[in-house]
Amino acid sequence: ARFATLLIVTGFLSTVGHLGAPAFGALDDDLLSLDVVSKIHTDRSLTARASSDFGHIVEATPDGVFHPVSPADIAALIRFSLYQQTPFTVAPRGKGHSSRGQALAPGGIVVDMPSLGRGDHGHRVNVSIDGMYVDVGGEQLWFDVLHATLKHGLTPRVWTDYLRITVGGTLSNAGIGGQVFRHGPQISNVHELDVVTGTGDMITCSPGNNSDLFYGALGGLGQFGVITRARVGLERAPKRVRWVRLAYTDVHQFTADQELLISRGAGFDYVEGQVQLNRTLTEGRRSSSFFSASELARLTELALGTGSAAVYYIEGAMYYGDRSAATVDRKLEALLEELSFVPGLAFVRDASYVQFLDRVGQEEQKLRAAGAWDVPHPWLNLFVPRSRIHDFAAGVFDGVLRGARPAGLILMYPMNRDRWDDRMTTATPDEDVFYAVGLLRSAVAAGDLERLERENEAVLELCDRAGMGCKQYLPHHASQDGWRRHFGAKWDRVAALKATYDPRAILSPGQGIFPAVV
Ligand code: FAD
Helix, strand or coil: HHHHHHHHHCHHHHHHHHCCCCCCCCCCCHHCCCCHHHCCCHHHHHHHCCCCCCCCCCCHHHCCEEECCHHHHHHHHHHHHHCCCCCEEEEEEEECCCCCCCCCCCCCEEEEEHHHHHHHHHHHHHECCCCCEEECCCCCCHHCCEEEEEEEEECCCCCCCCCCHHHHHHHHCCCCCHHHHHHHHHHEEEEEEEEEECCEEEEECCCCCCCHHHHHHCCCCCCCCCEEEEEEEEECCCCCEEEEEEEEEHHHHHHHHHHHHHHHHCCCEEEEEEEEEEEEEEECCCCCCCCCCCHHHHHHHHHHHHHCCEEEEEEEEEEEECCHHHHHHHHHHHHHHCCCCCCCCCEEEEEEEEHHCCCCCCCHHHHHHHCCCCCCCCCCEEEEEHCCCCHHHHEEEEHHHCCCCEEEEEEEEEEEHCCCCCCCCCCCCCCEEEEEEEEECCCCCCCHHHHHHHHHHHHHHHHCCCCCCCCEECCCCCCCCCCCCCCCCHHHHHHHHHHHCCCCCEEEEHCCCCCCCC
């Protein structure tokens, strides 16, 4: 009766319907306190906001949104769920920047992770200068981690292209960007984690301590626990960046140069690449944050004159700070001489380190102003083995997408597998070098979403049919069979970790990997 009263007091009526006899032992004192329940909010404005994500493709309403002030609150919420005969699901939500409902909890509780960092208890970024690491709350935005570490002249080594996403959200996937070829993904740069498991336990883990949970949670798609703290390695921060784009019309030269660049100890500090389908140049947006109008005109001319389906750019960055600009330019010039881009089509910019890292944040402002940010994003991200990247390019850029209407950005860049740790959960192809290919497209006009989804299906089918061994990144699979194939040899370990750390399968249900255990 006390229990029900608490729920009614806080308006948490919908869950009352789920309540039956306690499934587990006696409730802990903390569960009986009004505290946990009072942090669950059921007002429509909050549940509506937690019903969708950046993808705007799927929607699912939770029964409530939980605002924790501490990791212990999350542990209490989970134990509260397990106390029910039919536990409710619990989805930590960073910024909800997933594309396919991964952070949703239909009929369950969404944990609003940013609440951890609000108010008096809020400063959860602590730099150790001697240790060269930062202890950071799982809810923190990488943007804030950057600014906090720069105050000490230090910086994490690996960045996603966009910084307004959370530490826990990217570490649950991998966290990839142009520095991965040298330092591995963000998950390879973590020394220790605090995790609240699906059994409601708060566990500190590292390679030497509870290592199964440590390696499981990194890339674990939120399946084994909620990451509430990560210890991330740091290096000295550069001040400025020479930021370069090099244009190619031949995909073989483009990939050969990318692979040369990622094989070198010195050279660029960041290597990515883009594929610009010809139609996006000839008919797409007539402005760019990087290229001037006259540069765009030259690139359009190049696109019109080439027989290939796309223009390709290597994007590179060379950091400097202690070295002078003149020294960097000499180094850059020597490096460019080794590469085979279209003569005359090397574009060099200078930017501060922060401007460079926050480049997508600046683009976000423009897209928001144009009403083009809160639109459906049927993104498809793939890891493609090096041995099949030209088959992939021929089948996708010259095939499925040839003549496709402009709809966003395509990224394509290689990474070295030896910088990844196979004990972590993220699935990667089984080759020394593999490419990240991101079809980062937006559905702006009526009918775009259906068309883009059809194209995505065709790309996936092509990969399957040709046995390319591609793996989805930020994965989405509709069936458990799809997930088994996705994880491959890792599946048994994933299933065993789930049985240990979230046996009732309540965590991050939006991933759709494990059905809840009733
Ligand atoms: P959410 O979408 O809120 O959550 C993602 C998943 O993780 C959910 O299943 C959720 O339940 C779970 N989760 C969230 N927090 C935690 C936690 N603390 N502990 C355990 N599980 C948790 N990714 C890259 O790797 N590289 C990029 O360059 C890159 N660029 C991007 C650019 C844009 C514009 C956008 C929108 C996304 C980009 N991403 C990139 C993808 C991004 O890494 C994912 O969306 C990721 O999920 C982070 O978003 P989030 O913090 O909002 O997490």
